[in-house]
Amino acid sequence: LGALLGAVLGHNLDKGLDMEASSASPQEQERIQTAFFTATFSVMGHLAKADGRVSPEEIAQARAVMAHMNLDADMRRAAIDLFNQGKLQGFPLDGVLQQFRQECRRRTTLIQMFMEIQIQAAYADGRLDPAEDRLLLHISGKLGIPEFLYRQLERMIRAQMNFGDSGRGHQPKSGPTLADAYAVLNISADASDAEVKKAYRRLTSQHHPDKLVAKGLPEEMMQIAAKKTHEIRQAYEIIKEARGF
Numbered sequence: 086l087g088a089l090l091g092a093v094l095g096h097n098l099d100k101g102l103d104m105e106a107s108s109a110s111p112q113e114q115e116r117i118q119t120a121f122f123t124a125t126f127s128v129m130g131h132l133a134k135a136d137g138r139v140s141p142e143e144i145a146q147a148r149a150v151m152a153h154m155n156l157d158a159d160m161r162r163a164a165i166d167l168f169n170q171g172k173l174q175g176f177p178l179d180g181v182l183q184q185f186r187q188e189c190r191r192r193t194t195l196i197q198m199f200m201e202i203q204i205q206a207a208y209a210d211g212r213l214d215p216a217e218d219r220l221l222l223h224i225s226g227k228l229g230i231p232e233f234l235y236r237q238l239e240r241m242i243r244a245q246m247n248f249g250d251s252g253r254g255h256q257p258k259s260g261p262t263l264a265d266a267y268a269v270l271n272i273s274a275d276a277s278d279a280e281v282k283k284a285y286r287r288l289t290s291q292h293h294p295d296k297l298v299a300k301g302l303p304e305e306m307m308q309i310a311a312k313k314t315h316e317i318r319q320a321y322e323i324i325k326e327a328r329g330f
Contacts, residue, residue, distance in 0.1 A: 086184050090123045093166035117195070117301025120188040124181055125150075125199060126164045128224065129206045130171025131178055136214040139172060146209035150202065153312070154305035182227040192300045194291045196228050197238065198310065204242045211246070213239070237271050244268035248316040261319065263327050269320035278330055285321040289314060 126147065133143040151164050170176065189195050203224060207217040218239075225235040244265040267274050270284045290296065294310040302310065 086120050086123045086181060086188075089127050089167060089170055089181070090119065090163070092170065093163045114299070114301055117188050117192070118303040120185050121195070121199065121301060121306075122164070122303050123167060124185040125202060126167035127171040127176070127181060128178065128203060130168035131176050132171075132203055132207055132217060132220055132224075133168075134172045135207075135216045135220045137216070140210050142210035143206065146206050150206070150309065153308045154303070155308075156305060160305075178224075179227060182224060186228050189301065193229075195297060195300045195302060196230065197234075197291070198297060198302060200225055200228065200230060200235070200238055201242060201313070202309070204239055205245075208242060208246060213243075240268050241271055244320075245313075245316050248319050261323060263323060266320035266323040266327075269317060270324070278328060281321070281324055281328070285317065288317045292317060 129147055129150075130139075133139040133147070147164075147168050151161050154160075154164075156164060185199075186196065200221075204213075204221060207213055207221060213221075221239070222232060222235055225232070225238075230238075244261070247261040247265050248269070261269075264274070267276075270281065270288060272280060272284045276284070292310050292313045294302075294307040294314070297310050298304050298307060
């Protein structure tokens with residue numbers, strides 16, 4: 086991660102990222118934010134090349150994420166350079182993922198947010214290519230995410246595609262359905278009202294921008310987390326109206 090970021094910024098940051106995490110919370114948070122930023126855009130670039138070509142939609146998706154972050158010119162250029170590095174042959178994917186996981190420690194919600202961003206990027210053109218699916222499954226495995234959870238996240242992101250524009254290059258063809266709402270909350274249609282409310286509270290807590298930033302999400306990505314929280318709220322409202330509670 087230090088080598089990747091150092092290359093795009095013109096500084097040697099290897100030693101800084103290889104050091105043991107400081108016990109000081111602000112310093113550790115800054116380390117994690119740097120690791121998250123670096124891994125997000127480089128892995129996104131690698132994923133875009135998984136099906137053999139980088140589509141205009143995938144490029145638009147990466148730029149949309151950058152736009153949501155309101156990056157200054159230097160950081161935007163760094164994000165683009167990281168994306169391009171990820172596309173290069175010989176990109177050390179497993180090494181990047183291993184160090185990213187080490188930096189995140191046991192912050193599972195942060196790692197899950199990273200996966201949601203990557204899955205969303207893969208769906209930029211409206212479909213998930215088999216090669217992209219295999220690579221995403223490999224990425225989730227390296228990050229300690231079991232296959233069943235990856236499948237849940239994939240279904241959730243696919244359903245969210247009908248909840249308006251979430252910064253994707255692909256635009257939804259129709260509005261969200263009740264089935265989409267259940268998929269976003271990761272529950273079945275026969276779940277009890279109590280289970281619906283519990284799922285809503287759990288997902289809202291997991292995607293709360295302030296909580297994610299406290300765990301190491303770059304502050305510039307708060308808008309992305311807020312957008313996901315809004316979509317979860319929309320799904321909950323659709324289910325509430327259908328059930329009359």
